[in-house]
Amino acid sequence: MERNSMSTLSFLLEGLRNIGTTGTITRSSPALCKAAIDRIDFRTARTIVELGAGDGVITRHLLERLHPEGKVIAFEVSEDLCDDMRAIGDPRLVVAQDSAENIRHWLDRIGADRADHIVSAIPFAALPEDLGRRIVTAARDNLREGGCYNQVHYSLKTKSYYERAFGKVDARRVYLNLPPAWVLYCTK
Numbered sequence: 001m002e003r004n005s006m007s008t009l010s011f012l013l014e015g016l017r018n019i020g021t022t023g024t025i026t027r028s029s030p031a032l033c034k035a036a037i038d039r040i041d042f043r044t045a046r047t048i049v050e051l052g053a054g055d056g057v058i059t060r061h062l063l064e065r066l067h068p069e070g071k072v073i074a075f076e077v078s079e080d081l082c083d084d085m086r087a088i089g090d091p092r093l094v095v096a097q098d099s100a101e102n103i104r105h106w107l108d109r110i111g112a113d114r115a116d117h118i119v120s121a122i123p124f125a126a127l128p129e130d131l132g133r134r135i136v137t138a139a140r141d142n143l144r145e146g147g148c149y150n151q152v153h154y155s156l157k158t159k160s161y162y163e164r165a166f167g168k169v170d171a172r173r174v175y176l177n178l179p180p181a182w183v184l185y186c187t188k
């Protein structure tokens with residue numbers, strides 16, 4: 001089986017096994033991936049952090065546009081999905097098989113002071129509220145001033161997490177995804 005089909009299968013299996021942490025059985029569509037990386041300034045960004053990267057569907061879009069000397073740190077808790085990301089084989093990709101609240105530790109590992117931008121598809125509505133708020137706080141604290149935090153969601157249930165952390169939140173509906181999704185855009 002080719003790698004992409006294997007990856008689709010492992011994402012589906014992971015969704016069925018651990019729906020409480022994956023929050024879905026389908027990964028983001030090309031339209032949703034594009035919306036998720038909107039507002040990132042790829043000319044200047046050198047450190048991009050991705051939270052809840054799954055099998056790397058958004059990661060690939062980030063890497064396509066990333067500066068040759070840039071890094072993407074992609075957090076994912078599932079070992080199988082991390083294996084899919086490692087198979088991408090891009091030296092600019094750091095696969096962090098870890099919970100997203102440990103952003104500081106992984107920035108230190110690559111010698112970065114702050115993330116320039118953060119993209120998240122963590123299904124906060126499916127996680128305990130205290131964990132969700134800790135992750136969003138760690139994301140804000142480790143984002144540079146002026147950097148953007150883009151959050152992919154299927155509902156607006158946890159919008160208050162981002163309002164509390166960042167103040168203003170812009171929400172955009174993305175219909176070309178199953179199910180239709182939202183991207184919430186925040187700036188530090």
Ligand SMILES: C[S@@+](CC[C@H](N)C(=O)[O-])C[C@H]1O[C@@H](n2cnc3c(N)ncnc32)[C@H](O)[C@@H]1O
Nearest residue numbers: 021022027028052053054075076077099100121
């Ligand atoms: C909705 S899926 C998104 C996958 C992919 N980024 C996409 O857009 O299709 C959410 C992912 O977040 C991961 N996840 C859940 N809790 C996490 C945590 N605390 N830290 C890092 N990743 C987490 C899940 O394992 C799952 O792969």
